[in-house]
Each structure stands twice: as C-alpha cells, then as structure tokens.
Amino acid sequence: MRKVLIVGAGQSGLQLGLSLLARDYDVTLMSARTPDEIRGGRVMSTQCMFNLALQHERDEGLNLWEQECVNVDGLGISIAAPDSSRAVDWVGKLDRYAQSVDQRVKMAGWLELFEERGGKLIIHGVTTADLNSLAGMYDLTVVAAGKGELVQLFDRNPELSPFTAPQRALSLAYVHGMAPRPEHPEYSAVRFNVIPGVGEMIIIPAYTLSGNCEILFFEGIPGGPLDCWQDRPSPQEHLDRILAHMKQFLPWEYDRTRDVELTDSRATLAGAYAPVVRNPVGELPSGHTVLGMADVVVANDPITGQGSNNASKCAASYLESIVEHEDKPFDRRWMHGTFDRYWEYAQYVTTWTNMMLRPPEPHALEIFGIAETKPAVASRFANAFEDPSELRHWFLDPEKAAKYLASV
Numbered sequence: 001m002r003k004v005l006i007v008g009a010g011q012s013g014l015q016l017g018l019s020l021l022a023r024d025y026d027v028t029l030m031s032a033r034t035p036d037e038i039r040g041g042r043v044m045s046t047q048c049m050f051n052l053a054l055q056h057e058r059d060e061g062l063n064l065w066e067q068e069c070v071n072v073d074g075l076g077i078s079i080a081a082p083d084s085s086r087a088v089d090w091v092g093k094l095d096r097y098a099q100s101v102d103q104r105v106k107m108a109g110w111l112e113l114f115e116e117r118g119g120k121l122i123i124h125g126v127t128t129a130d131l132n133s134l135a136g137m138y139d140l141t142v143v144a145a146g147k148g149e150l151v152q153l154f155d156r157n158p159e160l161s162p163f164t165a166p167q168r169a170l171s172l173a174y175v176h177g178m179a180p181r182p183e184h185p186e187y188s189a190v191r192f193n194v195i196p197g198v199g200e201m202i203i204i205p206a207y208t209l210s211g212n213c214e215i216l217f218f219e220g221i222p223g224g225p226l227d228c229w230q231d232r233p234s235p236q237e238h239l240d241r242i243l244a245h246m247k248q249f250l251p252w253e254y255d256r257t258r259d260v261e262l263t264d265s266r267a268t269l270a271g272a273y274a275p276v277v278r279n280p281v282g283e284l285p286s287g288h289t290v291l292g293m294a295d296v297v298v299a300n301d302p303i304t305g306q307g308s309n310n311a312s313k314c315a316a317s318y319l320e321s322i323v324e325h326e327d328k329p330f331d332r333r334w335m336h337g338t339f340d341r342y343w344e345y346a347q348y349v350t351t352w353t354n355m356m357l358r359p360p361e362p363h364a365l366e367i368f369g370i371a372e373t374k375p376a377v378a379s380r381f382a383n384a385f386e387d388p389s390e391l392r393h394w395f396l397d398p399e400k401a402a403k404y405l406a407s408v
Helices: 011-021 035-039 051-059 103-116 128-137 149-153 235-249 307-324 332-357 362-371 375-383 388-393 398-407
Strands: 003-007 026-031 072-080 086-098 120-123 140-143 169-176 189-195 199-208 211-220 268-271 281-283 289-292
Touching (some): 003 011, 003 128, 011 026, 051 307, 072 375, 103 120, 103 199, 149 281, 169 199, 169 235, 199 235, 211 235, 235 268
Parallel strands (some): 026 120, 072 189
Antiparallel strands (some): 169 211
C-alpha cells in the first residue's frame, strides 16, 4: 500500500486525501487546526463552486451539504456609471447550478469524514524542518497549504507571474437578511458589480454555520477608496464600512441591505496577496522532493471566483496522475508532468483572471454591452465560470471575439 503525506486541510488537500483513501492508499493528512477550531474561527474565504467542480465532490461522496445549500442559478454583470446608476446591467442563466459552502463548514466536516474513513489525521502546524524529517517516510509528499513557511519551497515562475504586488485590496462579510434583486426575484445569482477606477463588488449566495446567507465581497484597486482595511475594524465596523461603500457606489445593491446583519461574530475578513504561479517541485535540505498543488503553485486573484474550483480540479487531476502511476517512483520528472497536466487547464484561468485585473479591453466592454440585449452572449459568459478554458475560443482574443459577436 502506497503511503502519501498531504500537508494542508483545504479544498485541494482534503479532496485529494479522501479520494486516495477510497482507492486504498495509506494517507496521512496534517492540519494546523482541529475541526472545532475551524468551525469556531474566522471565515477563510469567498467561494462559489460551479458544476464541474461540484461533480468531483459528488463523484467522491463529498457533497455533504448539497441539499441544504442555496443554489446559484445565474451570474449577473452590472457596471456603474459616473452618477452611480447602472450603465450596463444583465444576468445570464447557468445551465447547471453552482453552490457556495463556507469553508469553515466544509473543511471541518471533511476532516471528520477523513478520520471516519480511516485516514490518519495529525493536528500540527508544519515547518520546513518538520517536513524535512517526514518526507522520507512516504512514497509521496504533497504540499497543499497555500500560506505560510512551506510556500517558500516553491520558486516563483516570473514568466507566468506578471504581478509582483497585490492587485486588489480584499474585504468581505457574511450576512443574513439580504433582499433579492427586485427585477428578477425568482432565482438567486452571483452579482458582479464593476465600479470603474475603484474596484468590484461580488455578492454570492452561500451556506454558512447558521444556514443560507450572502457574501458581500469588495475588491478594491490599491490606493483607492476601497483600500481601507489596514486599521482592522471590528466585525460590526467592518460591515458598516462595506455598507457605506455600497451606498456610495452601488445604490441598487445597497437597497437590498436594509435588514442585513452578520451571520456570526467571526464573519468578516480583509487582506491582499499578489497573484503568482510557482514551480511545482520543492526540494528539502535532505534532498527529498515535494509536490505543490492548487494555491501553492497557482494562486489567482479571487476576482473570477475560481480559487475553490481550481483546487477541486487540481485535486481531481493529481488523483488521476497518482493512480495511473501505479507503483513507480514519484520522482521529479513525474511531479513536473503531473503539474503540466493540470496547467493545461489552469493556464486559461490564470490568463482570464489576470485580464480581469487590468483595465478592461475594448472587445471585453463590447461583449458586456451586447450581453444586455443578447441573452445567448450573457449565458455563454456566465457558463464559462464552470469551465474558463472555453473563453479562449471567443473572449480572450479580440479577433475571435469580433468573429463571435458578428455571428450573434
């Protein structure tokens, strides 16, 4: 029985660990926190998982909250005019619903499931020195902890990492009491609001510790009015500041917040990080190599909502590579090939996300404008969140975009 060590208890590490357990691998997983500590901690992320990623969870019997979680049926784009009215406003219907489960709920539940299914769980924050002594005891060591000391084992790839500083100041709050959009209250949708020159606000229907809710998520351009979280406000002050910005820049969304309140006392978060692609193989002082996955090696800004989707797809891709390799050594060449297989998909997510962080290109603005009167265009863009590699055929390239728009 092959022995695998996974460091990190997020979407990718836990999904891979549980999937390998189901195939009779001997899996040890190291988490810095217990399930109870995760549930009682601060929110860790925004997330909205689209159908392909959700299907990976269904295939492995990990969709534990699918019946309770609100469905996301569409994705809308609104662009603010200088007078804070809406210059562009539309919603595209998803072919298959998406869902967002608070990672405090999911990761705590999956950790418990991992032990129930026979996995070896070690609660311990891992340093490079720890890993140096541990790696030789396993056939394969995977690093799935996207923050902390271990990330330094994986060198930044400058050719694939155009940014050296954060491109957005991130802030969020999980709330109850959000009213539906009055223009189409019949289904829930992710709302992507653009404030030119200021940033974006994304509103995501989600499921948290206290039931269904919404996530209010601002992405502020550095140095602008939404880059205002350095003083680390209290949770209620954090929410009040978010609502004040909504009132100023997005009055149509603010009108829905009359009765909102935080879902719990740990339901706010702020931060920033530079998007980066890293080399997938890390070498320890002992000479042992370790394989990075998901955010360790491809960390995109959350503006396109692909973080948890990438993590799920990375876990599924790595699973295939591990199982297909059978009893052969997990050497450096195999590790690079395993990452390259995942990168065949992830490259398009990275290209798209980096494009959305820059001032909008003329052809993208044209697509967003036409989508307001052409439901087929709106739907195609909305459904590309499930598989962003599809965007290379019409959205990422100006000539292909022109050809597509001419056809509709």
